[in-house]
Amino acid sequence: MILLPCPWCGPRGADEFGYVGESRVRPDPGSTTPAEWRAYLYHRRNTAGWTRETWYHRMGCRRYLTLERHTVSNQVRSPAGDVEDTR
Amino acid sequence: MRRTPTSPVRRPGRPTGTVPAMTMRLNPQAGEAIDRDDTFTFDWNGRSYPAYGGDTIASALTACGERIFSRSFKYHRPRGLLTASHLDPGCIVQVDDEPNVRGGHRHARAGSRVRSQDTWPSLRFDVKAANGLVGRFLPAGFYYKTFIHPQPLWPAYERVLQRFAHGGVLSAHTPAEAERPRYDKRFAHPDVLVAGGGPAGMAAAVAAARAGAQVLLVEEEHALGGHLRWGGSADLTALADLRDQVAVTPGIEVLTDSVVLGRYEGNWLSVLERGRPDVHERLVKARAKSLVVAAGLIERPYVFAGNDVPGVLLSTAARRLVNLYAVKPGHRAVVFTANAAGDAAAADLERVGVEVVHVEDARHGGDLVRVLGRRGVRAVEVAGGATYSCDLVVTAVGWTAPASLLTMAGDVPTYDARAARFRPDTARLPDDVLATGVVVGDGDLEHLLAHADATGREAARRAAVVAWAWRTALPHRAAEAPPGTEAATRSEAATGTSAATGTGAATGAEQAPDADPVDVPDLPVDAHPELFRAGTHGIVDFSEDVTSQDLLTAVDEGYRGVELVKRYTTATMGPTQGKLEIVNTVAIVAQALGQSIQETGTTTWRPPYAPVTLGALAGRSREPVRHSPMQLWHERHGAVPLVAGAWIRPEHYGDPAGEARTVRQRVGIIDVTPIGKLDLRGPDVAKLLELVYVNRWSKLDVGRVRYGVMCADDGVVLDDGVTARLGDDHYLMSTTSSGAAAVWEWVESWLQTEHPDWRVLVTPVTTAYASINVAGPRSRELLSRLVEGVDLGPDDFGYMHVRTARVAGVDGCVLWRIGFTGELSYEVHVPAGYGLHVWEALLDTGADLGVRPFGVEAQRVLRLEKGHSIVGQDTDGLTRAFSAGLDGLVKLDKDDFVGRPELTWQHEHGDGYRLVGLRPLDGSVVPAEGSQLVEDGQRICGRVTSSRRSPTLGYSICLAQVAAHLASPGCRVSVRLPDGHTVAAVVTEHLAHVDPEGVRLRA
């Protein structure tokens, strides 16, 4: 089972977490066309490689985390660059 | 010792008498693993056989002269021993109620019933052996080529094919909990896990432990030692020394008769622990910081005509039988050898008085041609045409490296033609995996032990690096006694926290670990002749009955490539998982394709490394369940249990209709503890509510309760419930019972990821309260007898208001005046520890009012009468708010709320079904929930989502999802019943069938 580096709790097995999916930005509902909105709802990059995604530490700190995972090897690393502090 | 090839054939002795004698048992051997003081008998195919403690089923039977233990899959040829180990495909048997037991590994047990599998009428005379005669008409994949016409007959053919299913028998009897074997699981966090307890494995374990690592040493056989166990006196001396070192070195936990099943991401290792006194089998799930693979080598069978005739043994099999079990494998032997193991086997046989009539040496161009004999070896023809009569043929043609633990991550071993075997490329292994011993290279014992020692130390060093990284990643772990210090070590000793359950103090030390790798010496690789197949064709896969001819045919037919050949012929797909067959298969396919073995490559290893029982994988059943504080009361009062997610709830107490009537006429109480509750505090709670609910929240006064509905961003209805404002910045949100956890995560996600600036604090309090709904015209009267500090009068405590009060002497109860049932009702939330007290108080105090408990079923009826929908029943995974009868609730004029864009679109396009009330014209018919509404007798235009006979109205009522054009009140629709009949129903004016104006709940 892959270990996820929870910034709060340290490394824990993936089965403690809930998988949310690719980290994405919710467009402004006020100013998007239905087509754009549905692209946001349904389209996925579905990258075969390093991808930035959101997980929820359900059994632990109950925090939403941003991680980088290689979707072919399932290697995981803490995200490069700034990640919004979910505190 | 060479004999002329003309000496007469001598037949192996047959047991006589009722309990056979151990005619083939030898005098005590130096390294024997049997206990001659422990004698007993067990049953083999209805006859009683003697055995010694430590005997395997195979060794005990062989000691009595038995040579045939099974019949082959396709041709039902007689099969005997091949490897005399857990891998032996020739001795897979049924033991009592357990199918497919490895007789070459499993110890014989007193009184156990052992039977041969898939043999009829008997092992000796098996009718299906007739297949052997027509074998030429049954080439690989013959079934793909026939039984095609006439198609209607195929099921009959299929039943015949099924008879050939080759395995043991499962009993249909469902054992009671008590009589089920106890399976167990545990987690382990060894610094170093060593897979394989041969010389290299033992040395590596000792070295790692001496370096301060916690070590788990796993050996598949019944004892440590690997090939030293069946070796000569020098080997036995070395073995004794290594065993001593393992025993005296602290920090090593040894598991024998255990096997590492798989390596998964992050060195997550599954280990099957067998032969435990306390449990039947145990699955150890180990998060190892380093893995050392010391799996040894598997001896490869040789492919030639008659290579599966009983009496053809691998050299290791012969040596195991002689040295571990003191069993004479035959009387007259021919040994075909290409290496030292074969030479040693010949020597062993000579030593114990087996006539070695000929040694055919592959290193000098020798080869085998064919074995003569069917039920047992009669003679063998060697290269050059000489034929030797014998009853035993021993082959030693080379080795296969069991590299699966190394390659489970996908990287493939490379073929070394000089060594005639695939070898793992240690340089390409991941940091957390190391390998040592003969799986890596050759060399004498000193070489191997030196390599293992260095590998063990390096494994410990790498483990320390990982431990350091993990420790420093932990939040605020400034322990009183820093690990590695005296105190910590003493504490371990005292508390036993580190006995292979956890990281050792040394590897977890405060100071950063040593960064310089240990220098691991290279192992020499001996040259070995490449021997896979003789000039003749023979069996490649013994458990699947696949011949080398089958493989060539498959390639000729276009199945070019080892993966396709494997699938077409089923070679390597049997119970031995290809461990014995894979390299021969690859070599023969390579030959057929005119490629090198390296080009042809091998198949992908799939876990588990060894077959494992479902029981061990399952362990004890651990399914969290949830109970309310009143659960025991419910059980004592005849509640019929309803499984709702993890919750066990009362469906009813025997009379749902009566329970419902009580609520309409008098007063009932229901346990609604599972309703989700979130305590929300902070100045921005109102903002949050506006965002997650489709309706408006800005103007909710303190002391008021409001109903709300949540949608997802695609407009689909997620959950509903009421939320109360308890104080200026203090709210209590309720959710559906099934949605409680999801809504909490939903709310947190919006707060944490979209609006981290909002000041809101969420605390789930679902089971801090026992929730009791008191419903019915006399609920006010009942409750007022128990409530202190609040006037329940309609003016002081109106509909959709909230109060805090003392109930039945319990402080801090929260009262909501709401009405899911459509009656005057109060939801009382009691500090959970007092739930039973208040529940019983209500029943005692209300006896004269006719109060009785009601269950979920009665509540379903009541809410249906009232037209209150249930998310997930009256809506589904695609139902958007305007299809859920929420038109009035959705406030599209809010700036933003979750789901707004899609709901705006749905509103403009009038898209989708509508939720309506429905009344069958024939009130005696209750259409099953899920019944379809049809137009023109065929086209589906909706479905019944809820239906019951209304005890209040005396006729059937429904909620339904209906196509928009049929959704207006008065519309007639036809409902197709499960029995095929169709009934007419009319869309009612309101969702509510009872009291649409809401007079009763506002009373």
Place this chain on the structure above:
Amino acid sequence: MPDTGTPVARSPIATAPPEIVRAGWAVSGARSGAVLTLTDCTPLTKVAVKAVDEQVLATVLDVPFGRAARQDWGLDDGAQVLVVGSGPGERLVLAAPGRQTHVVDRLAQLTGDALVSVVDLTHGRALVRLAGGGSARLLAHECAVDLGEAMCPDGTALRTAVAGLATDFVRDDRAGMLSYLLHCERSSGQYLFDSLRDAGVELGAEVDGFVPPGI
């Protein structure tokens, strides 16, 4: 007002006989001398405090997330409270039974006007104490975290899955004897207790009764 008797609080975990009443709770009067014991400590006062900012709590309560420490909050009976760094921006205060008011007031005092949420979860959680040398071995059957000295020394507080259930977990050795406090959401208390007892069979674990103050 009809007499409904003095309310007695009940734990979600069935009391091992004999059942007695202590500090307003029905508890087990059983006594065990076993080397490995399991005690239902649900009657303990449990108050959760949350803040938007982790730092506020770390400072005013002087216990970081991931650790647990005993403090003297001047309770009349002199019993200490156990402050648990149960989560980021989240603490749990454990005290002797019936001390809710005192603990809540003290928390209000400590946190002053910082935005915090103080919620009494005494009735919302089930609490079990596991004590004895075999505790780590027992937990290793149901809990995937590394309980070794290096990763989980005395005073560690963490939340993880135990028997598949989200469980708050404090290593709280008593008098040099290994001990863990485990608490979960109340409705699964019996399940957690049964799972631990089942896992403890081979280790000879026994059920011991609750003795106030019990902290």
Place this chain on the structure above:
Amino acid sequence: MAEQRNGWRPSAYSAWSLLRHGLTGDAWPPAWRQHEPKRAYDVVVIGGGVHGLAAAYYLAHHHGITDVAVLDKGYIGGGGSGRNTAILRSNYLTPEGVRFYDRSLALYRNLAAELNFNVMFSKRGHLTLAHTDASLRTMRWRAEVNKLEGVDSEVIGPEEVQRLVPYLDVTAHARYPVLGALYHPPGGIIRHDAVVWGYARAADRLGVHIHQGTEVTGIDVTGGRVTGVRTNRGPIATSIVLNCTAGWSSTVSDLAGVAMPVHTFPLQAAVTEPVKPFLHTVVVSGSLHVYVSQTDRGELVFGASVDPFASYSTRGSLEFVEGLAGHVLELMPSLAKLRLLRQWAGLCDMTPDFAPIMGPTEVDGFWLDVGWGTYGFKAGPVSGAAMAECIATEQVPELIAPFALSRFAEGRLVGEKGAAAVGH
């Protein structure tokens, strides 16, 4: 006529030919041949699984379009077609779904004869167990829709379930009682590899070229039109490309610049050692996420729901087999001593509404037959036939109209997700 064009006659499979070859010892001709890729083909199909090979076969057989190349980066049937659990059924929730899969089942029933290759379709009957009143409600919903579409499905009670599967423990559990089941007699299992090989052999016989070890590295689009593909074995000119990949459908579509509502998840499966046949029905439990059937060889084949997180890894996990075993023993406690032999994983392209994507894209000549989630194998024949018709007639047949890519932008999703999300 295809045979004459190729001047090559394969020997038909039959008991007689088996006998003849047995007596004469003659070698069998290759089931399909090796070719060097041509510079151009009328149609290039990407993906040599059951979908791609069936499409190629029907293009040639139904529409006489034989200048077709099927490209596979590995070996044929090495992807989803060889990794699924070979269960066939048509008891879906939506009318469009039921109609579609029922057509597929009909084609499967006659496939052996049509392809002259025994695919060993085994009509077992298919049971979906209900452990809660909510799932029972969904079963009823499905049964009623099935019946209206003329598909044989019915909700049956625990006694009937026990009669069909004696090994099932239907005694009133506290945890997962068997309250009933959706029984679908036409359902069954098939030899999945044989389906792939049968289509390959039949397509090859009609002149289709099958290129294994041929990976598409680019798709040339000029002026919104497909002009060719680039492969590791050189460029191939073509005006029609059909994407029949699973696991890589969004990667391949990216090459043509088509964005996809697809998220790829592993789906794991496992097989046990053989035991004598005892399970004669396909048994599925939605709540327990397990399905099980027994092959003619006696092995039990297990499947479950997709992994909890998206991935392209086919390594398999311990958690999967642990959960699987636990759930199987919940249902059949007497299987505790049966041994698991092998586990593996395949890749599933999940769409937001659990329904496939079939038809044209904004790029002329680039067609999709993807997004098959966990239900692609069942649909092989009908998808192949429908896609062949699309390409040959440039008309989207009514049968697959609901599955157009455009449905997502238009917000008109297919309702299969309804059931999935109901009653948890």
